[in-house]
Amino acid sequence: MSRPRIVIVGAGFAGFRAARALSRLTRHKADITLLNPTDYFLYLPLLPQVAAGILEPRRVTVSLSGTLPHVRLVLGEAGAIDLDGQTVHYTGPEGDAGTLPFDRLILAAGSVNKLLPIPGVAEHAHGFRSLPEALYARDHATRQMELAAVDGDPESRAARCTFVVVGAGYTGTEVAAQGKLFTDAQVRKHPLRAGLRPRWLLLDIADRVLPELDERLSRTADRVLRQRGVEVRMGTSVKEATHRGVLLTDGEFVETRTLVWCVGVRPDPLAESLELPLERGRLLVDPYLQVPGRPVLYAAGDAAAVPDLEKPGEYTPMTAQHAWRQGKAVAQNVAASLGMGERRAYRHRDMGFVVDLGGVKAAANPLGVHLSGVAAGAVTRGYHLAAMPGNRVRVAADWFLDAVLPRQAVQLGLVRSWSVPLDTTSPELVRMPGGPEADQMGDEPAEDQPAESRPDPVQDPDAAKHHEPPGPVMRPGRPAPSGPPSDAPAVHKPRPGTAAHPETGSHKPSQGET
Numbered sequence: 070m071s072r073p074r075i076v077i078v079g080a081g082f083a084g085f086r087a088a089r090a091l092s093r094l095t096r097h098k099a100d101i102t103l104l105n106p107t108d109y110f111l112y113l114p115l116l117p118q119v120a121a122g123i124l125e126p127r128r129v130t131v132s133l134s135g136t137l138p139h140v141r142l143v144l145g146e147a148g149a150i151d152l153d154g155q156t157v158h159y160t161g162p163e164g165d166a167g168t169l170p171f172d173r174l175i176l177a178a179g180s181v182n183k184l185l186p187i188p189g190v191a192e193h194a195h196g197f198r199s200l201p202e203a204l205y206a207r208d209h210a211t212r213q214m215e216l217a218a219v220d221g222d223p224e225s226r227a228a229r230c231t232f233v234v235v236g237a238g239y240t241g242t243e244v245a246a247q248g249k250l251f252t253d254a255q256v257r258k259h260p261l262r263a264g265l266r267p268r269w270l271l272l273d274i275a276d277r278v279l280p281e282l283d284e285r286l287s288r289t290a291d292r293v294l295r296q297r298g299v300e301v302r303m304g305t306s307v308k309e310a311t312h313r314g315v316l317l318t319d320g321e322f323v324e325t326r327t328l329v330w331c332v333g334v335r336p337d338p339l340a341e342s343l344e345l346p347l348e349r350g351r352l353l354v355d356p357y358l359q360v361p362g363r364p365v366l367y368a369a370g371d372a373a374a375v376p377d378l379e380k381p382g383e384y385t386p387m388t389a390q391h392a393w394r395q396g397k398a399v400a401q402n403v404a405a406s407l408g409m410g411e412r413r414a415y416r417h418r419d420m421g422f423v424v425d426l427g428g429v430k431a432a433a434n435p436l437g438v439h440l441s442g443v444a445a446g447a448v449t450r451g452y453h454l455a456a457m458p459g460n461r462v463r464v465a466a467d468w469f470l471d472a473v474l475p476r477q478a479v480q481l482g483l484v485r486s487w488s489v490p491l492d493t494t495s496p497e498l499v500r501m502p503g504g505p506e507a508d509q510m511g512d513e514p515a516e517d518q519p520a521e522s523r524p525d526p527v528q529d530p531d532a533a534k535h536h537e538p539p540g541p542v543m544r545p546g547r548p549a550p551s552g553p554p555s556d557a558p559a560v561h562k563p564r565p566g567t568a569a570h571p572e573t574g575s576h577k578p579s580q581g582e583t
Contacts, residue, residue, distance in 0.1 A: 073099045073407050076157055076171035078147045078339070079540045080105035080133055082113075082389050083370030084177030085458070086396025087403075092139045094404040098295045102169055104159055106498050108133055108278035111200060112457050113389060114425075115464070117240070120197075120206040121247035122476040124467045131198065131459040133427065143169065146495060147178065147339055152363060173403050176352060177396065180334035180371035180387060181494055189310030194330040197240050199496040205484040210248060213326055214255045218262045228324035230267050233315055234331060235307055236280070237273035239424060241331035245271040245299050246426040253298075255478045259577055270300045270323065272553055274319070277303055279393055279432075281386070282422055289432040289441040290424055330491055334387060338494050344503075348384060356414035358405075367403055369395035378416050380554040391417065393456075404573045423449040 075091060077084050080103055088103045095101065109130035118124045133142050157169045182196035192519060195209075196202050210232065217229035219392060232252070234245045251268035271278070271294065278294065279287045295300050301316075307328070309316040314324035336350040336496060346353040351374035352360060358375060360366040369375070371393035372497040377383045385391045391407035398415045405412035423445070429444035433452075440448055450468065454461050488499040 073172040074170060075099050075101045075173045075175070075403060076169050077101070077175045078150075079177035079179050079337075079370070079372070080107075080110050081177060081179040081370060082392035083130075083373075083399070084175070085110040085133070085137075086393050086570050087175050087177060087369060087400045088137050088140045089134075090397050090400030091362075091404060092137060093402060094116045094409055095407070096409075097406075098409065099407060100141070101139070102143055102171075103133065103137065103142045104145055104147055104157065104169060105133065106144065106146050106495060108142065108144060110136075111497070112453075112460075113198075114239075114456075116197065116200070116427070117205045117243040117247045119200070119203040120210070120244065121251040122207060122462060122478060123247070123471045125203060126200055128401060128464050128467055131457070133469075143167070146498075150174070150176075150339070150343060152343070152366060155365060160304060162384055164398060171365070173367065173406065175367040175368045176340065176366065176372055177399075178337035178339045179339075179392075180336055182330060182491055183333045183335040184285065185332065187307055187309065189308065190328070190330065191312040194232065194235070194328040194491050195486070195489055196330050196496060197231040197244055198334065199424070199489075200575075201484050201499045202489050202496060205480070205486065205489050206244075206248075206481045207251075208482060208484065209327060209486070211255070211478050214262070214265065214267070215480075216477070217265055218259075223273055223495075224324065226265070227268075229326050230265055231314075231325040232268065232271070232324060232327040232329070233270045233307075233323060233325050234329045235250065235272050235333035236333060237271055237275060237278045237280070237301070237303070238331065238333060241271060241273070241329070242278055242294070243425055243427075244329055244331060245269050246290075246294060246297065248428075249294075249297050249299050250427045251476070251478075254476060258475070268300070269298070271301060272302050272305050272307065272317070274306045275303060279424065282424075283434055283439070285439045286422065286432045286434055289439075289445075290426060293426045293430045293432075296327060306330075324496075329472055332514065334371060336372050340368070344375070351384070351387075357402045357412050358415060359402065360397060365405070367399050371398040371480055375415055376485050378414060379418075384567070385415075385417065387474045390420070394396065410562050423452050424451075471544060474527065531549060 074202045079090050083397060088101060088202065091101050113130045114274060117128055119129055132550045143162045147157055147159050147220060151159040155171050159167050161167055178488055182198055186192060195205060213229040217226045220226040220229060233246060234241045237570045248479055256265045256267060266373050275355040277287045278291045291301055307315045310328055316330060318323050340432040341347060341350060350366045352372055353374050354360055354368050356376050356378060358367050358369050358373065360368060375395060376386045377385045394417055395415055398413060402412040406411050423431060423433040425431050427444045429446040431444040431449040432438045433448045434446055462554045484499055539554060
């Protein structure tokens with residue numbers, strides 16, 4: 070009798086944990102395949118430190134093949150899922166098509182940048198969900214400070230030194246806190262930049278920073294940001310973005326060359342493409358993380374709407390804390406469905422939250438105990454070291470070097486602005502030269518080139534010419550593969566339109582929990 074085949078789509082917090090737990094639970098009695106666009110697990114909470122030059126990029130990545138030796142890793146992006154035929158169709162990194170059969174499927178595709186229908190944002194803003202975006206942010210901030218130092222126009226110089234972050238949740242708060250320290254350090258010890266004044270603005274429509282957290286954590290973060298010189302503007306957001314700057318909802322126009330979009334996340338469109346019951350874009354599952362009526366399909370993490378048994382009638386939020394725990398729970402239940410152990414409903418208990426504010430500053434409430442200052446900073450870094458599934462020594466070494474040596478503010482030039490568009494279903498991948506997008510765009514324009522003359526990094530002018538191919542229908546934003554053949558079984562079609570998200574509510578935390 071052949072061994073059961075388990076396919077996991079996505080290697081984020083939920084997918085990585087599920088693969089690791091299943092490898093242990095099944096004891097080589099099942100074939101486990103992990104489908105992911107990259108060969109690493111990304112520890113998202115430390116991305117702001119990559120952008121600020123504290124950590125080297127590979128420190129926040131963990132090799133999948135190195136930590137999951139009994140799991141088959143397939144590089145590719147899931148494009149269509151045939152639940153009746155129990156196959157996943159995917160596109161490999163070199164454009165080749167493939168198919169993975171399964172007896173059990175775990176959808177852990179995660180989330181992507183959440184967009185709002187605000188003019189100019191998709192063209193002029195950049196997100197902060199992936200390693201390429203963090204690398205671009207670090208290069209861009211460094212470049213703006215270097216260009217400002219030799220810019221003879223006072224208005225242009227001030228615009229280059231102005232950085233606007235939209236979204237005061239976990240990511241936006243940490244980006245603004247770390248970014249201010251990073252740009253201040255580039256000015257402080259450089260005599261030719263003595264007149265530069267880096268200006269950071271943090272905007273949010275909410276009435277306070279970190280609106281989902283305890284008010285004491287919010288007050289601590291707000292106080293640290295303001296003391297550091299960050300302009301915290303609550304109840305304010307962006308009304309329109311242009312190549313010259315942003316028009317705020319209060320009527321002020323801020324000239325800037327930098328707009329960082331951290332308003333939250335939306336579920337990966339792959340969940341919607343299944344045409345199964347959804348809750349605000351997330352696949353509805355039962356407390357055992359199984360999709361009702363589909364015994365072979367499970368979901369966890371940001372792509373799943375999991376009932377919160379501690380708060381009847383609600384669903385667990387899209388956080389790394391829940392995704393990590395759900396990964397273990399879904400592994401137990403999938404193994405139980407194959408006769409290995411007993412299934413368990415997903416329950417949780419909040420352990421608290423940590424927010425890294427840069428330097429020795431942080432806000433934390435482990436087990437409900439409110440901390441700030443150096444104590445919170447120690448707890449925050451201790452938590453991250455404990456939570457990371459690898460690279461602990463390297464991360465600690467980088468922290469030590471950052472404490473005793475000046476940061477290296479250099480441009481690597483590895484990621485261009487058009488390589489990391491905000492409107493994408495694959496933030497973890499850069500758009501490569503020679504691809505269909507690059508064919509339409511050519512070389513990267515200058516940073517201060519007018520938007521009207523810039524190539525559009527998002528829209529494909531030939532998209533209207535493309536017709537739906539036979540066989541699997543691809544996810545929105547995915548290139549169509551050359552196979553499978555036209556007589557392939559019917560698949561669930563993705564719904565059109567993923568460019569804008571209608572939600573305008575508060576931003577859900579996606580990282581930094583204990």
